Amino acid sequence: MAKLIRMADYRTRAALVHFNRTELTLLLNLYARRVASGDWRDYAIDQGPGQAVFSIYRHTRERPLFTVTKLASGGYAVATGGREVSRSGSLCEALATLDRTPNLTTV
Numbered sequence: 001m002a003k004l005i006r007m008a009d010y011r012t013r014a015a016l017v018h019f020n021r022t023e024l025t026l027l028l029n030l031y032a033r034r035v036a037s038g039d040w041r042d043y044a045i046d047q048g049p050g051q052a053v054f055s056i057y058r059h060t061r062e063r064p065l066f067t068v069t070k071l072a073s074g075g076y077a078v079a080t081g082g083r084e085v086s087r088s089g090s091l092c093e094a095l096a097t098l099d100r101t102p103n104l105t106t107v
Contacts, residue, residue: 017052017072019045023091027054027068030095040065056098066098 019027034040034056042057044064050072055064068091069077076094078086086097 016047017050017070018047019052019054019070023070026091026095030098031056034098068094068098 042060044055046053052070054068056066088094
């Protein structure tokens with residue numbers, strides 16, 4: 001006689017990583033300031049295995065200008081153009097990199 005095995009008992013589920021309300025407030029406040037100054041225009045929030053990602057766009061059809069990633073380990077990383085710019089255990093410290101980003105002006 002065959003033995004019934006529940007697959008759910010054998011699958012390992014990765015912990016879902018998400019931004020909490022405080023983190024979203026920090027991200028959206030920075031985003032709002034930069035939209036008001038004309039630097040940014042759009043954003044997206046995504047979840048992947050072991051990470052949550054907040055992507056910032058200059059134009060909707062382009063690749064993200066910056067990505068802020070919350071890792072399952074509890075750290076945060078900021079990247080631009082596929083290159084990691086900052087990594088920190090605190091979201092405020094990671095976002096400080098984006099506050100210091102100079103505005104480009106044409107002369």
